[in-house]
Amino acid sequence: xxxxxxxxxxxxxxxxxxxxxxxxxxxxxxxxxxxxxxxxxxxxxxxxxxxxxxxxxxxxxxxxxxxxxxxxxxxxxxxxxxxxxxxxxxxxxxxxxxxxxxxxxxxxxxxxxxxxxxxxxxxxxxxxxxxxxxxx
Numbered sequence: 001x002x003x004x005x006x007x008x009x010x011x012x013x014x015x016x017x018x019x020x021x022x023x024x025x026x027x028x029x030x031x032x033x034x035x036x037x038x039x040x041x042x043x044x045x046x047x048x049x050x051x052x053x054x055x056x057x058x059x060x061x062x063x064x065x066x067x068x069x070x071x072x073x074x075x076x077x078x079x080x081x082x083x084x085x086x087x088x089x090x091x092x093x094x095x096x097x098x099x100x101x102x103x104x105x106x107x108x109x110x111x112x113x114x115x116x117x118x119x120x121x122x123x124x125x126x127x128x129x130x131x132x133x134x135x136x
Contacts, residue, residue: 004050006050007088011050012133016045016047018069019054019069023055024107026055027066043056043057044086044127054068057127059123067104068106072125073103073113078097080094080095088136094136096122099121100116100124102128
C-alpha cells in the first residue's frame with residue numbers, strides 16, 4: 001500500500017532500529033511507495049513513510065531491490081555530488097563513494113553481501129544515511 005512521504009526533519013533525524021521478519025509489511029509498503037513515486041524517487045527508507053526501521057528500497061535498473069538492515073562494509077572512490085530527496089526540498093552537496101559493499105537481508109530475510117557501483121551505490125548510500133538519521 002502506497003504511503004505518504006514524511007517531511008518532518010526532526011522525525012527523519014532519529015536513527016532507525018533493526019528490522020525483523022515482523023516488519024515484512026513495511027518492506028511491501030516501501031516497495032509499493034517506490035513504484036508509486038517512480039518518476040520522482042530512485043530509493044526510499046522506511047523512516048520516509050513513518051517507520052523507524054532499518055529498511056530501504058532502491059530502483060536497480062527495471063527492478064526494485066529491498067535491503068533490510070543494510071550495513072556498508074567497504075567504500076571506494078569518494079566523489080562529490082548534488083542530491084535531492086523527496087522528504088526535503090532542494091538539492092544539497094554530499095560526498096558519496098563510487099563502489100560500496102553492503103551486508104543486508106532480502107525480502108525473505110535471507111543474508112546477502114553484494115557490491116554496488118555508480119548510481120545504484122549512490123542511491124543506497126543516501127537511503128542508509130536516512131536509516132542513520134543523516135539528512136543531506
